[in-house]
Amino acid sequence: MATSSSAIIRRNCRFAIVGGGIAGVTCAEQLVVECPEEQVLLISATPVIKAVRNVRKITRTLESFDVEEKPSTQLEHECPNVQVIHALVTKLDAQHHKLFLSDGSVVMYTKLCICTGGRPKLITKGNPYVLGIRDTETVKLFQERLGSSKRIVVVGNGGIAIELVYEIENCQVIWAIKHNSIGSTFFDAGAAEFFLPQLQSDTSAENKPLKRTKYTVYDVTKKQKSCDAVGGALGPDWATDVVMKGKAEHIHDIHVEHRCEVEAILTPDELLEQKLTPEGLVLKLGSFDGSWPVYVKLTNGKVYGCDFVVSATGVVPNVESFLPGNQFELSEDGGMSVNDQLQTSLPDVYAAGDVCTCTWTPAEHWFQMKLWTQGKQMGHYAARCMASHFRGELAVLDFCFELFAHVTRFFGYKVVLLGLYNAQGLGRDYEILVRVTKGKEYVKVILKDGRMMGAVLIGDTDLEETFENLILNQMDLSAYGEELLNPNIDIEDYFD
């Protein structure tokens, strides 16, 4: 409800949420279920919000879903006690439960959830030749630049880099990674080897496996853009519909530089001044006049000329608007620390999604990762916590925080990650079992003291449900040895 005193608009609500990404919207939708009689105010810097649809339950903890961008009015229509305000939060006075918005209004809340996500952590600030990818706007900029490019350098070895190198066509890609093998955030050297042919092959549109469209964009960006904040992060299969074509002749041309970082980004003049010689890599670029707008010097001493650089080097939480005047406890990665009730260090302020860092002692096979799935799970759980505390109760930690579970697609393959899939936190004290069928599937299991701790399943293995159970029930598998991955044994029947 809005009340006005002098020129300032004041709005009072029981629950306020900042951020129209997946965490904020899921939180709003769930608050409507928990407290249908209370007013929920969602403040979104962008006029479109992100919502989950078509949730498909794969196992108890694994689900896949589509994501749609929709106008905020649609959410208001679907959830009548939710009001969406299109504005930027410029300041928080947590002590007095007040939010100050860019439209000059003030929101008084009883409980607040901050879901402002993150933004790309770029290798360098303010360099026009270095781009990050986060939202629809940044993708458009990337597409435009790529359209007139013959070579780009991609820095980083995580989700975005993997998707880019697979999708980009007609542009040579120099992929600079810190690690020994590609894609190390999501898989090990064995899986990287499995994927290697996909990097070398001609993966032009006709040769790629057909993909379903899972990401729906409601395009209002041209019509209205009034705030400076980044839009909500992209999500599952964002790359499917995005044309990523450069102007070189060869369709797919990737060169990986291992074990290196970017030391400097140089202009052509700086290259000359420093008397550096760019790599004489054999290029399949068609006509080329020999000079580049920018040069990248790597820590391995090599220098590459390129049209621009993509810094796919992770995200930093969007916390700046909330810090002045408030004593939030921040974690090492800059995220707002939250406890197992998703409470920050300040009373009545919660946080969910990419903006927060979980500081409770996690279940043995769960850890936080800045993913769409976890944004949804945390948004949902934050609503339950806010509603429970409002009623004077404690919330019970949701089951989804028992086991890390992520399903995605890389290089055209279904990829399922369960538990400590990369032996996270196990030191050297574990065993690995691997089964590979070239071009078809890659199955890796992490065992400790005979118990399954995690698994990577690439391809249509149909093993996710059985392995999820084996990780959750911690059955002693020592007696089975390598038989566990014997393709001639129907493992489902075995453990029923």
Ligand SMILES: Cc1cc2nc3c(=O)[nH]c(=O)nc-3n(C[C@H](O)[C@H](O)[C@H](O)COP(=O)(O)OP(=O)(O)OC[C@H]3O[C@@H](n4cnc5c(N)ncnc54)[C@H](O)[C@@H]3O)c2cc1C
């Ligand atoms: C290119 C790309 C591909 C990805 N692919 C996948 C994938 O395949 N699978 C997966 O699980 N995850 C994926 N992710 C990660 C996933 O998108 C994020 O983890 C998830 O979207 C985070 O949701 P969020 O709601 O916390 O934040 P966001 O989606 O970033 O939303 C934050 C919202 O807060 C708003 N905001 C920020 N500051 C303010 C302010 N001061 N006032 C008002 N509003 C504000 C923003 O405008 C935005 O609407 C991908 C990310 C990227 C960038």
Ligand SMILES: NC(=O)C1=CN([C@@H]2O[C@H](COP(=O)(O)OP(=O)(O)OC[C@H]3O[C@@H](n4cnc5c(N)ncnc54)[C@H](OP(=O)(O)O)[C@@H]3O)[C@@H](O)[C@H]2O)C=CC1
């Ligand atoms: N299909 C999916 O599930 C997808 C998920 N995402 C998510 O979106 C978010 C953003 O993706 P992305 O940017 O790829 O982030 P990620 O966190 O996935 O990967 C970042 C990568 O950059 C490396 N890195 C960090 N700093 C530097 C540096 N200075 N120089 C060189 N390399 C560096 C990291 O290595 P190290 O870790 O060793 O520091 C890591 O390999 C992530 O949360 C990601 O999980 C994105 C796309 C697809």
